[in-house]
Amino acid sequence: MLLDTLRGVALSSIKNRAIQQPFSHVNLKSYLVTRQKLIDRALDRYLPKANRKPATLHRAMRYSLFAGGKRLRPILCLAAAEACRGRIDDALPLACALECIHTYSLVHDDLPSMDNDDFRRGCPTCHKVFGEGIAVLAGDALLTIAFEIVSHAKPSRRYDMSTLLREIAVAAGSQKLIAGQVADLEAEGKNVKRRELQFIHENKTAAILRSSVRLGAMSANADARKLSAITRFGQRLGLAFQIIDDILDVTQTSEILGKSAGKDVAAKKATYPAVIGLEKSRAEAKRLTREAHNALSIFSNRDAEALHALANYLLEREY
Numbered sequence: 001m002l003l004d005t006l007r008g009v010a011l012s013s014i015k016n017r018a019i020q021q022p023f024s025h026v027n028l029k030s031y032l033v034t035r036q037k038l039i040d041r042a043l044d045r046y047l048p049k050a051n052r053k054p055a056t057l058h059r060a061m062r063y064s065l066f067a068g069g070k071r072l073r074p075i076l077c078l079a080a081a082e083a084c085r086g087r088i089d090d091a092l093p094l095a096c097a098l099e100c101i102h103t104y105s106l107v108h109d110d111l112p113s114m115d116n117d118d119f120r121r122g123c124p125t126c127h128k129v130f131g132e133g134i135a136v137l138a139g140d141a142l143l144t145i146a147f148e149i150v151s152h153a154k155p156s157r158r159y160d161m162s163t164l165l166r167e168i169a170v171a172a173g174s175q176k177l178i179a180g181q182v183a184d185l186e187a188e189g190k191n192v193k194r195r196e197l198q199f200i201h202e203n204k205t206a207a208i209l210r211s212s213v214r215l216g217a218m219s220a221n222a223d224a225r226k227l228s229a230i231t232r233f234g235q236r237l238g239l240a241f242q243i244i245d246d247i248l249d250v251t252q253t254s255e256i257l258g259k260s261a262g263k264d265v266a267a268k269k270a271t272y273p274a275v276i277g278l279e280k281s282r283a284e285a286k287r288l289t290r291e292a293h294n295a296l297s298i299f300s301n302r303d304a305e306a307l308h309a310l311a312n313y314l315l316e317r318e319y
C-alpha cells in the first residue's frame with residue numbers, strides 16, 4: 001500500500017536528536033511497526049467481519065480503519081501505559097477505541113458537507129468509494145463501536161469503567177473534538193486571532209491526543225502526580241502535532257501526505273502558518289515539544305523513553 005511505502009520514507013528521516021533518550025533510529029522504526037501490527041490485529045478482532053450483515057457498512061468501516069493510518073493515538077496510549085509501568089494488554093482496548101474515534105472523525109471530516117476531500121491515508125475517501133450515506137453511517141458505527149471496545153477494558157484500582165468512559169466521551173464530545181471542528185468550520189475565510197486558533201487546535205486535535213496518553217496512564221493505575229505529568233505531556237504534544245500538521249499542509253506534496261496538500265490555504269482555514277508565519281510556527285512546535293519532554297521529568301528516562309522518542313518523531317515527521 002502507498003502509505004506503507006511512505007511510512008518507510010518518513011521513518012527513514014527520523015532524527016532523534018532532541019533528547020536524552022537512547023532510542024536509536026532503527027529501534028524507533030521497528031517499535032512503531034511492531035506496535036502498528038499489534039494494534040491492527042486487535043482492531044481486526046474487535047471489528048465485525050467484512051461479510052457480516054450489513055456487509056456494506058462493515059466493509060466501509062474496515063476500509064477506512066485499515067487504509068493505512070499511522071496509529072499515533074493508540075501507540076501513544078500504549079507508551080503512556082508503559083511509562084506508568086502498566087501492561088500493554090490492559091491498555092490495548094482503550095488504544096483501539098481511540099483509533100476508531102479518530103477514524104470516524106476523519107471519515108466525517110472528509111464528507112462533502114465538511115472538508116470535501118477525495119483522498120485520505122493514501123486512498124480514495126470513504127464516501128468516494130461507498131457513497132455519502134454509507135460513509136456517514138460508517139463514521140457513526142466507528143464512533144459507537146469505540147464505546148463497545150472500551151467495555152472490554154479492565155478498570156484499574158483508581159480508575160473505574162465510568163471514569164474511562166467519561167474520559168473518552170468528553171474528549172470526543174461537543175466541548176472538545178466536535179467543539180474544535182465547529183470552531184474550525186466557522187473560522188473558514190475569517191481573520192482569526194491566535195487565541196481562537198489555539199482553541200481550535202486544542203479541541204480539534206490535542207484533546208484526543210491528550211486523552212490517549214491519559215487513558216494509557218489510567219490503565220496502568222497511575223497516581224495523581226503521574227497522571228498530571230502525562231496530561232501536561234499530552235496537551236503540549238497535541239498542540240505541537242497540529243502545528244506540524246498545518247506546516248506540512250503547506251510544505252509537503254499530496255503524495256507524501258496521503259491526502260490533498262494545500263487544502264488549508266485553498267479553504268482559507270485558520271492555521272498557524274497563516275496566522276503567525278512558517279518560521280514562528282516551527283519555533284512554536286519546537287517550544288511545545290520541549291515542554292512535553294519537560295513534563296516527563298518525574299519519570300525515569302527508561303520508563304518514559306518511548307514517549308520521549310515519539311515526541312521527537314512527531315516533531316520531525318514528514319507526513
Ligand code: GRG
Nearest residue numbers: 069070071072105106108109121178181205245
Ligand atoms: C468530524 C467531529 C469531527 C471532527 C473532525 C479529525 C478532524 C476533526 C478533522 C480532520 C482534519 C484535521 C486537520 C484534523 C486534525 C487532526 C489530524 C491532524 C488528523 C490526522 O491525524 P494523523 O496524521 O492521521 O494521525 P492518520 O491517517 O495517520 O491516522
